[in-house]
Amino acid sequence: MKARIKFCKYGSLRFIGHLDVMRYFQKVMRRADIPIAFTGGYSPHMIMSFAQPLGVGVTSSGEYLDIELTKPVASKQTVAQMNAVMAEGIEVVSFVKIPEEKKYSGMTITAAADYRVTFLASGRSAEKICPVPEDLKEQVKAFLAQPKIKVLKATKRSEKEVDIRPMIYAMEAGDEDIRLFLAAGSENNLKPDLLMEAFLGFCGKEKEAYPLHFHRMDVYARNPAIPADAMERNKKGVGLVTLESLGKEITG
Amino acid sequence: MRKLALNDEILLKIEKPARYIGNEVNSVMKDLEKVDIRFAMCFPDVYEIGMSHLGIQILYDMFNQWEDVWCERVYSPWVDLDRIMREEDIPLFALESQDPVKDFDFLGITLQYEMCYTNILQVLDLSGIPLEAAERTEEDPVVIGGGPCAYNPEPLAEFFDLFYIGEGETVYRELLDLYKKNKADGGTKKNYFEKAAEIEGIYVPSLYDVTYNEDGTLAAFVPNNPHAPRTVKKQMVSDLTMTYYPQKPVVPFIKVTQDRVVLEIQRGCIRGCRFCQAGMLYRPTRERDVEKLKEYARQMLKNTGHEEISLSSLSSSDYSRLKELVDFLIDEFKGKGINISLPSLRIDAFSLDVMERVQDIRKSSLTFAPEAGSQRMRNVINKGLTEEEILTGAGQAFAGGWNKVKLYFMLGLPTETEEDMRAIPELADKIARKYYEIPKDQRNGKCQITTSTSFFIPKPFTPFQWARMYSNEEYIARAAIVKHGFNDQLNRKSLKYNWHDAEITVLEGVFARGDRRVGKLLLEAYRLGCIYDAWTEVFDYEKWLAAFASTGIDLAFYNERERGEDELFPWDFIDTGVTKDFLRREWERAMNAEVTPNCREKCSGCGAARFGGGVCHESKN
Structure with missing residues (x-):
């Protein structure tokens, strides 16, 4: 049986990198006595995969990992069991059953993620938040109206120019934050800091002058019920739904 | 928050x-x-x-x-x-x-x-x-x-x-x-x-x-x-079983050097190797109760979520209930994907069997620490390991499918001659020959024998506390002799040789047996910017040389003289239980290449019996 765990990451644990979060969850499985399945072979390891890595310094209220179980366990009790052995800064939000087929795994289906970007008084603390500067707010429409937004994206070996416009599904500036809804996953992936850098550049600003904090709100997959050519394909809650919503509560 | x-x-x-x-x-x-x-x-x-x-x-x-x-x-x-x-x-x-x-x-x-x-x-x-x-x-x-x-x-x-x-x-x-x-x-x-x-x-x-x-x-x-x-x-816990042991050790977020549950099975060592400070300081050898250890293992794995458990002691093979403990760990945890690691085991039929059972098929390398190349030199240091035992152990390992061996030696031991140095590559070569005795179709490609040498540093409260050390240049010259020796060996293509830094050795020697006056050398080196001296990428020997020069501390005084029998040592005010008389007797036996039996074979009267526990009183219980 396959299950999906949703968790949030905040506070001091935002300084723990992706690989260490994976190691952390392996130990959580043992501490919480979760009947997780292992691969076969000479060096068995837990069957566990994360939907989308989170950068160091970024907080999140919607992170996902999928695991395989050797026997069913009840959602509610499992969440409690895991949270009883957690360090402050990572908390399990939900535990749901997902379809067995590989094509439904979080890593395969991840298509988008949404973020909240806040402006900080200084890079020293993510707690002291400033209002979104008016002059930037006004530029969002014009920024999005560009037919193409070319940025330099660092690859493993070099840099290449890519058009990120198609990967921006939504960008809205409010008084307190800018909300982003961006392509994510193995096919197309746009990191929010890269977008904000392009946006500040478009506004003629130095990125160093605007310390930002990024918070990932959730991770989304294509809604299987919506046809691929539908108008609302890239709309949150319609064409794209949270990974959590694709699972089912397991009752005891 | x-x-x-x-x-x-x-x-x-x-x-x-x-x-x-x-x-x-x-x-x-x-x-x-x-x-x-x-x-x-x-x-x-x-x-x-x-x-x-x-x-x-x-x-x-x-x-x-x-x-x-x-x-x-x-x-x-x-x-x-x-x-x-x-x-x-x-x-x-x-x-x-x-x-x-x-x-x-x-x-x-x-x-x-x-x-x-x-x-x-x-x-x-x-x-x-x-x-x-x-x-x-x-x-x-x-x-x-x-x-x-x-x-x-x-x-x-x-x-x-x-x-x-x-x-x-x-x-x-x-x-x-x-x-x-x-x-x-x-x-x-x-x-x-x-x-x-x-x-x-x-x-x-x-x-x-x-x-x-x-x-x-x-x-x-x-x-x-x-x-x-x-x-x-010296203060010592006489009953290890009844003392503190952390059942909820802190679990780091990042990978640390020892990223596993560590079970201390005993303290001290019965062997009495004459260079080994821990072996003298932690006398008498005391074991923890095996039932208690089983309980700790369960608790600690549960409380940490670690995927590996390791036994800790100076010489695990001497723990009297080792077989029982290892069997328990394998039966209880192997099926749960927990790795079991057993460092400081002597290589023999039992340990090979254990390794076979804990390591599946992925055979990592085997480690031997003969510490000295010639039998004479091993007798001087009282390392009770014979060439025959090494070759037999290696032979069994090779037959069991291993083909990588790591060997550890020390250079610059008291009474060391060129012959003793050359015996190091010779022993490595004998091990390789043992491997190539196996018919070609039954062995697993070439073997790889990796030899590492460090330079011996005399430590306080050991029989070698009177011994002299050598200069930087002399150490490098000794390593060069060993290096050349390797080039002369039949199986040289299967042999690899690494040696340690001599600069750090010399400094460590000064601080190991230094007196109050070397404190100012330390202070000066720190003021010049030295930190993390144990890290080669940070270590700066030039700064240390400058500190020696400006403080007038004479390196040769601390390192390059054999100390007199009656010399008062800076650490003599400490009573470790092991007497200076015993250490001196051991020094003299070393000079005559005489072996001293281990604590279980025969009590040598080191003085530690006065603590009233451990191996000294085992047979009398």
Whole structure:
């Protein structure tokens, strides 16, 4: 049986990198006595995969990992069991059953993620938040109206120019934050800091002058019920739904 | 939300910020209002090294079991953060509360190896505590040192208020109660130190005066205060089973050197290798009860979620219930995907069988530590391992499918000749020949024999404490002889040779057997910018040479002379239970290449029997 765990990451644990979060969850499985399945072979390891890595310094209220179980366990009790052995800064939000087929795994289906970007008084603390500067707010429409937004994206070996416009599904500036809804996953992936850098550049600003904090709100997959050519394909809650919503509560 | 001592900008700029945020699973938080004593426990090296140390985990757990004490951890900031802290004037902090170390009652520093001494000064300096004890005020924490290097505390005497000589589980409660009482009575730190000196095992360096002879050797070492005893007695846990053991060790977020559950099965070693300080200091050998260990293993794996468990001791093969314990671990945990690792095992049929069972098919390399190449030399060091045993063990391993062997030796041992040096590559070659005796179709490709040599450093309280060391150049010349020897071997293509740095060796020698005067060398080296000397990428020998030059410390005096039979050593005021007479007898036997039987075969009367426990009284129970 396959299950999906949703968790949030905040506070001091935002300084723990992706690989260490994976190691952390392996130990959580043992501490919480979760009947997780292992691969076969000479060096068995837990069957566990994360939907989308989170950068160091970024907080999140919607992170996902999928695991395989050797026997069913009840959602509610499992969440409690895991949270009883957690360090402050990572908390399990939900535990749901997902379809067995590989094509439904979080890593395969991840298509988008949404973020909240806040402006900080200084890079020293993510707690002291400033209002979104008016002059930037006004530029969002014009920024999005560009037919193409070319940025330099660092690859493993070099840099290449890519058009990120198609990967921006939504960008809205409010008084307190800018909300982003961006392509994510193995096919197309746009990191929010890269977008904000392009946006500040478009506004003629130095990125160093605007310390930002990024918070990932959730991770989304294509809604299987919506046809691929539908108008609302890239709309949150319609064409794209949270990974959590694709699972089912397991009752005891 | 948890507060952090470092701001986000710094944390995102430095390497591995997780080293500094604390908050790990099983780390202990307490209410400041409800504790009387704040104890900062420091391992003066980087987090990944310090977190791997069992001793600190034991003491951390013991202190925090006491309601009135809050023990927190402190490690050396890595060089990147070190620079930022100095630039921005950020005081060193403890991981749990993230509060400055200076606010604590105690700063305890474990002294595990000499090459971390400059890091001790770094820790004091970044904490804002005066480096020299004499300059500290009532506001500063009490700085206390312990661990193996505390058995010759003299090079560090100027920087510590107290040293704890012996195993930490014994007199800390007394020491802390005294602190509370002294504080309640309105006593000064001086009052406290005087009373502390009366606790067995506590050494207060400021209460002793040292004088020297014209030739530079120690003339006298005497108390200057009626509270200070003439000798300080090592403290030891006589029943290991009944003492503290951390069942909820702290689980680091990042990968550390020892990323596993560590089960200490025994303390001490029956073997009596003459170069080995631990083997002499931790006498008598004491075992932990096997049933208790099984229970600890269960609890600790459950509480940490680690995927590996390792046994810890100086010589696991000598633990009397090893087979039972190993069988239990395999039966109980193997099926749950837990790895079992068994370091310091002698290679024989039993250990090969165990390794076969714990390691599946992935055969890692086998390790032998003959320590010396020739049988004569092995007799000198009392390493009771014969060439036949090595070859038989290797042969069995090869037959079992292993094809990688690691060999460890020391160069520069007392009485070493060129012949002894050449015996190292010869032994490696014999092992390779053993491999190629196996018919071609039955063996697994080529074998790989990797030989490493380090240079021998005489340590206090060993039979070799009288021995001379050599110069840097001489060490390199000896390694070159070994290197050439390898080129002459038949199977040279299957043999690999590595040797250790000689510069660090020479320095370690000075601090291992140094006296109070070498403290100023340390201070000078630190002022010139030396820290992390154990890290080759940071170590700067030129700065050390400059420190020698400006302080006038004579390296040859400390390293390059054999000490006289009657010479008074800086560490002689410590009573470890093992007598100087015994050590001298062992030195003489070494000179005659005579082997001394191990503690289980025959008691050699080292003196440790007076502790009334362990192997000395085994057969009499």
